Amino acid sequence: MKIVILAVCLLFSNYYSSMSQSIDKNLGIVVTDFDTNFSEYVKKYGQLEVLTLLNPGQTIYPPGDVMPINPYYYKLTEKIYQFKNLKHLRLQCLYVLDLPNNITKCKLETLAIPFCPDSNMESIVGKLKKCKYLKEIDLVNVVLPDDKIAFLKKSLPHIKFVNLMDDLSFDDEIEN
Numbered sequence: 001m002k003i004v005i006l007a008v009c010l011l012f013s014n015y016y017s018s019m020s021q022s023i024d025k026n027l028g029i030v031v032t033d034f035d036t037n038f039s040e041y042v043k044k045y046g047q048l049e050v051l052t053l054l055n056p057g058q059t060i061y062p063p064g065d066v067m068p069i070n071p072y073y074y075k076l077t078e079k080i081y082q083f084k085n086l087k088h089l090r091l092q093c094l095y096v097l098d099l100p101n102n103i104t105k106c107k108l109e110t111l112a113i114p115f116c117p118d119s120n121m122e123s124i125v126g127k128l129k130k131c132k133y134l135k136e137i138d139l140v141n142v143v144l145p146d147d148k149i150a151f152l153k154k155s156l157p158h159i160k161f162v163n164l165m166d167d168l169s170f171d172d173e174i175e176n
Contacts, residue, residue, distance in 0.1 A: 028052040048083045055093035067143050081105035104130040112138035125155045136160045
């Protein structure tokens with residue numbers, strides 16, 4: 001009887017562990033691993049809501065609005081829409097020159113994206129206009145001239161623009 005109970009407990013434990021992994025809704029991953037194993041991530045994280053894609057090597061940001069010495073340019077896959085519940089996408093320490101056409105099929109509510117002088121802002125804005133759930137864009141580590149940022153904000157008036165890195169600034173505390 002004890003063996004049967006133990007077997008049932010182990011079976012339940014394995015089932016619970018596999019179910020908890022399959023319903024995991026958050027993923028932070030290096031972009032090179034993400035791209036290489038994309039199909040596996042779609043299978044394993046089918047209910048994914050929050051995705052953070054990281055630079056495989058940390059980009060060092062110089063002070064001011066200057067491009068880093070070692071920028072990492074990243075092309076987001078057209079297959080991103082396969083994460084049917086994706087609401088929050090954060091691209092960290094990498095730069096995007098354009099967005100895939102299928103970004104419009106995602107249910108994105110928030111997007112953190114570092115734009116750079118080489119980003120195709122007209123194309124990007126055209127795609128973001130079609131993202132019907134999009135509410136907020138974090139301009140984290142954006143290196144754009146003021147006129148391009150103004151164009152972005154004017155073109156997407158229904159979007160709230162934030163810069164969470166500015167919110168984390170400790171400059172005022174250091175000066176006082």
